[in-house]
Amino acid sequence: EAQVTQNPRYLITVTGKKLTVTCSQNMNHEYMSWYRQDPGLGLRQIYYSMNVEVTDKGDVPEGYKVSRKEKRNFPLILESPSPNQTSLYFCASSPGTSGIYNEQFFGPGTRLTVL
Amino acid sequence: QKEVEQDPGPLSVPEGAIVSLNCTYSNSAFQYFMWYRQYSRKGPELLMYTYSSGNKEDGRFTAQVDKSSKYISLFIRDSQPSDSATYLCALYQGGKLIFGQGTELSVKP
Numbered sequence: 167e168a169q170v171t172q173n174p175r176y177l178i179t180v181t182g183k184k185l186t187v188t189c190s191q192n193m194n195h196e197y198m199s200w201y202r203q204d205p206g207l208g209l210r211q212i213y214y215s216m217n218v219e220v221t222d223k224g225d226v227p228e229g230y231k232v233s234r235k236e237k238r239n240f241p242l243i244l245e246s247p248s249p250n251q252t253s254l255y256f257c258a259s260s261p262g263t264s265g266i267y268n269e270q271f272f273g274p275g276t277r278l279t280v281l
Numbered sequence: 282q283k284e285v286e287q288d289p290g291p292l293s294v295p296e297g298a299i300v301s302l303n304c305t306y307s308n309s310a311f312q313y314f315m316w317y318r319q320y321s322r323k324g325p326e327l328l329m330y331t332y333s334s335g336n337k338e339d340g341r342f343t344a345q346v347d348k349s350s351k352y353i354s355l356f357i358r359d360s361q362p363s364d365s366a367t368y369l370c371a372l373y374q375g376g377k378l379i380f381g382q383g384t385e386l387s388v389k390p
Contacts, residue, residue: 272324
């Protein structure tokens, strides 16, 4: 089944404890992206990657790191999480970045709580 | 000013009503205009996509873009309870996808 998977789905952690949220897609998509969703603010893009080894900042990159060493994986790293990073996180991928090929397929979400 | 503004609602309508959802944007460089639907506890899914001014129909859904006014709309005809969800407009340019805040729609039987 073609899909975007994220792990873990739920995570409660404490301030300052490094964590990684994994994202993997099995559709051979070029483009991958991370978003956070907060009430009243909608979905905001954190980082995106248009291809392997190419990453760019979205609207809210502070406090996050990403890497794209392989086409299928795009992990989100929080080196020192803080309570303001408590949010619902979505990973997405798309075949490309032109026309309908930029239709993004979203993963199921990761609910992160930082105490 | 936010790049994309969307009325957050919530919006409650009776079954069979015509629903109009709207977004305005400020950056004329946006190339593609999309509407995503998000059911509770799920990731968003693409509903409609267009790149030019005018109307695009798909069943009961019509997406409308007015680039001169920087205004996009989604119309839902004969709304059904299964249409109850949050609808998000999204605008794409150069790798970045900017979402509106989302409008929560409830269609009552």
